[in-house]
Amino acid sequence: MSAKTVTQVLIEWNGKENRDALNAMLPLVYDELHRIAANYLRRENAGHTLQPTALVNEAYLKLVDQRNVDWQNRAHFFGIAANLMRRILLKHAERKHAEKRGGHAKKIALDAADVFFEEQNTNFLALEEALQKLAVRDRQKARIVELKFFGGLKTDEIAEVIGKSSKTVERDWIFARAWLKRELKR
Numbered sequence: 001m002s003a004k005t006v007t008q009v010l011i012e013w014n015g016k017e018n019r020d021a022l023n024a025m026l027p028l029v030y031d032e033l034h035r036i037a038a039n040y041l042r043r044e045n046a047g048h049t050l051q052p053t054a055l056v057n058e059a060y061l062k063l064v065d066q067r068n069v070d071w072q073n074r075a076h077f078f079g080i081a082a083n084l085m086r087r088i089l090l091k092h093a094e095r096k097h098a099e100k101r102g103g104h105a106k107k108i109a110l111d112a113a114d115v116f117f118e119e120q121n122t123n124f125l126a127l128e129e130a131l132q133k134l135a136v137r138d139r140q141k142a143r144i145v146e147l148k149f150f151g152g153l154k155t156d157e158i159a160e161v162i163g164k165s166s167k168t169v170e171r172d173w174i175f176a177r178a179w180l181k182r183e184l185k186r
Contacts, residue, residue, distance in 0.1 A: 082151025
C-alpha cells in the first residue's frame with residue numbers, strides 16, 4: 001500500500017459524498033487497521049469478546065461517518081482510527097466493569113511502543129484516567145502517547161500529524177512515558 005495512494009483517496013473523499021473514493025479506501029487501509037486492532041486486543045485478557053475484525057468494522061463505520069474532518073494524509077487517518085479503536089475498547093471495558101458491579105476491570109499488558117511499561121500489567125480504565133490527566137496538563141503529549149502507543153505510528157508520522165518536529169515528538173514521548181509510568185504506580 002502506498003501512502004500517496006491513501007492520501008490521494010482521502011483528498012478525493014474530503015468533504016464530499018464520493019462513494020467511489022469511499023469504496024476505494026477500505027482495501028487500501030484494511031490490513032493496517034486490522035494490525036492496529038490486533039495490537040490493541042493483544043493487550044486484553046484472553047477470551048475478550050471483541051475480535052480484531054469486529055473492532056476494525058466498528059471503527060471503520062465511525063470513520064466513514066466523520067463529516068467534519070479535513071483528512072490530511074495517511075498518518076492523520078490512522079491516528080484518528082487508533083483513537084476511535086481506543087474509545088471503542090474503553091466503552092467496552094466500562095460496560096464490563098459496570099456489569100461486574102465494582103469488580104476488577106480487565107488488565108492489559110503494556111509492552112509495546114518502545115517497551116512502554118516494561119512487562120507491567122495496567123488496568124485499561126486506569127490508563128485512560130491517567131491519559132486524561134496528562135491531556136489536562138499537556139494535550140500534545142497525551143496525543144503523542146495515543147498515536148505512538150495505541151496507533152502504532154512512528155515518530156516521523158506523529159510529527160506530520162501534529163505539525164511538530166520529530167525531535168519535539170521524541171522529547172514529548174520520553175516525558176509522557178515517564179509521567180504515565182509514575183502516575184500508574186500510584
